[in-house]
Ligand SMILES: Nc1ncnc2c1ncn2[C@@H]1O[C@H](COP(=O)(O)OP(=O)(O)OP(=O)(O)O)[C@@H](O)[C@H]1O
């Protein structure tokens with residue numbers, strides 16, 4: 401579903417991504433791990449066009465993104481959903497308007513359809529009763545659940561999560577992870593940056609370990625947790641066990 405070849409990104413004259421090759425199978429859940437500053441956020445932001453790499457190849461569902469074609473990037477943005485640590489809801493809009501604004505404005509669906517589908521999604525995550533509330537009236541966990549279904553309303557081909565539970569208290573974390581588990585079980589293609597090791601181990605199909613802008617090692621969770629091949633990966637896992 402997602403394929404990256406030799407993706408490179410610089411900030412100023414500093415190399416941040418140093419040639420990333422990555423394949424994400426349709427319907428799989430990939431967890432991205434690595435120390436702070438290793439490039440995890442930069443990498444997943446490249447996959448929805450929030451960050452533009454200087455070189456390399458990115459393809460979604462077999463369609464290559466022409467790196468210098470703005471329309472290609474915009475298309476990618478509508479096809480790949482993204483959820484951030486800080487929810488990024490529009491504070492001045494109701495939950496319903498937060499969800500429907502972009503798909504309606506982009507002409508992906510008419511307002512009535514968008515509202516109907518938004519309500520169904522909110523219902524699924526137990527938040528239909530908050531449809532007319534503003535984000536400030538919701539807890540962090542509730543806001544994050546809205547951010548997830550807001551992305552889902554766009555019917556994305558893949559979903560990216562950048563530390564979606566890092567700002568939440570333990571109880572709220574459980575609710576958000578439960579939705580992500582369900583999404584994975586439903587066959588959504590996902591890439592997740594997270595420190596939730598139980599999620600990584602139990603839900604993911606594939607773990608990618610990055611350091612200093614490179615993928616050091618990747619593989620199924622059992623191999624990565626039990627018998628990492630690289631010394632650096634071993635050290636990382638020994639610190640979190
Ligand atoms: N907009 C930016 N301008 C300049 N440098 C940046 C920018 N964003 C990230 N960087 C640098 O790129 C490197 C990778 O950052 P990135 O945020 O991708 O790391 P990360 O693995 O997500 O870290 P963390 O676990 O702390 O979130 C870091 O050295 C960071 O300082």
Ligand SMILES: [Mg+2]
Pocket residue numbers: 440441442562
């Ligand atoms: Mg990050």
